[in-house]
């Protein structure tokens with residue numbers, strides 16, 4: 001195969017069966033039920049494919065979503081998903097072609113200024129300009145772990161509900177989180193995908209999905225059997241836990257920790273600042289392992305930087321290094337007023353800071369600190385004080401969180 005034999009284009013409905021076959025192979029996942037969900041979930045005309053003749057060798061999809069940026073601003077984002085290269089065709093540049101076509105396509109069409117994704121492996125996406133913008137805490141807590149005595153659990157009970165009853169209620173609760181930085185919109189088909197409960201997802205994950213509802217929150221979980229009948233050691237895996245009040249949050253965690261037979265509750269997507277850590281009588285009972293969650297790629301740096309709000313006034317010239325997307329590569333002046341609103345425009349003035357595009361993506365949502373990157377030598381300061389000023393302005397409170405379920 002020479003590079004000239006390959007072509008790249010967006011897909012049509014006629015390509016869907018081939019797409020399902022390639023990605024089932026790429027993800028080592030035989031799950032026809034999931035592909036029926038994907039038929040509705042994917043926007044086929046936003047899926048790029050690389051072909052050799054008529055044979056699809058790899059693909060990368062973009063979903064039309066909105067993401068909440070610092071300041072509660074809702075911005076359109078391309079949620080990148082189902083990226084894969086067919087087995088037998090790896091490490092020949094197919095992913096590189098897909099990423100280039102996708103980024104250039106977004107820029108040229110003037111579509112979303114920001115792309116984001118959840119990565120299967122940590123070593124893939126930095127080279128394409130993506131940086132880790134949010135993290136999960138990846139927490140494990142022993143069953144029955146006690147809370148501090150003063151924790152208010154309220155009067156309302158947590159009840160197990162059928163999927164059909166739960167979905168409209170939890171969708172409405174989820175939408176109440178829309179002002180939190182990192183919140184992503186979900187269409188109906190997105191819920192079907194995020195909470196897919198197919199035979200294959202069950203065999204990997206244990207039981208069917210359980211829906212635990214409280215008037216002020218919900219939890220979705222699976223149970224993995226373990227131990228013996230006389231000494232059960234089950235694990236409870238939380239997919240999502242969302243609450244609209246501190247009482248709802250505490251009551252849901254108490255409920256999950258107290259399910260009999262459960263020796264361990266795991267919540268891989270636990271927010272890094274989950275109040276659970278403060279509720280436990282012994283904080284050490286929550287073992288956590290941080291893991292990258294949402295990766296952000298600024299497709300059009302000027303539009304993206306002007307879209308969010310900032311925590312402090314700022315006037316800084318950034319030199320952005322982005323050889324893969326030359327329209328971003330260069331200097332731009334970012335000015336933030338007293339109210340936190342920003343303008344960003346190309347400039348020929350000398351740079352105050354030099355930063356790579358992936359690192360700018362990492363600090364964009366305000367969770368990662370620019371000053372930490374600078375301390376690692378990854379951001380260069382050309383004017384004394386510029387790092388501290390920019391770091392303060394970019395930070396966001398509360399800490400961003402994204403479920404990354406696409």
Ligand SMILES: CC(=O)SCCNC(=O)CCNC(=O)[C@H](O)C(C)(C)COP(=O)(O)OP(=O)(O)OC[C@H]1O[C@@H](n2cnc3c(N)ncnc32)[C@H](O)[C@@H]1OP(=O)(O)O
Nearest residue numbers: 026081082083084085090091092093094095096117120123
């Ligand atoms: C958002 C998502 O969908 S995440 C899911 C990503 N997909 C998967 O994990 C499915 C299984 N994996 C695959 O399908 C493929 O291995 C892919 C898509 C990850 C890579 O596809 P390929 O066509 O082999 O990548 P390609 O040959 O274009 O490699 C481009 C560069 O990335 C590097 N790279 C590719 N895969 C990996 C990896 N898993 N880890 C680290 N580096 C990688 C290559 O070495 C190459 O580096 P270079 O530019 O410095 O030479």
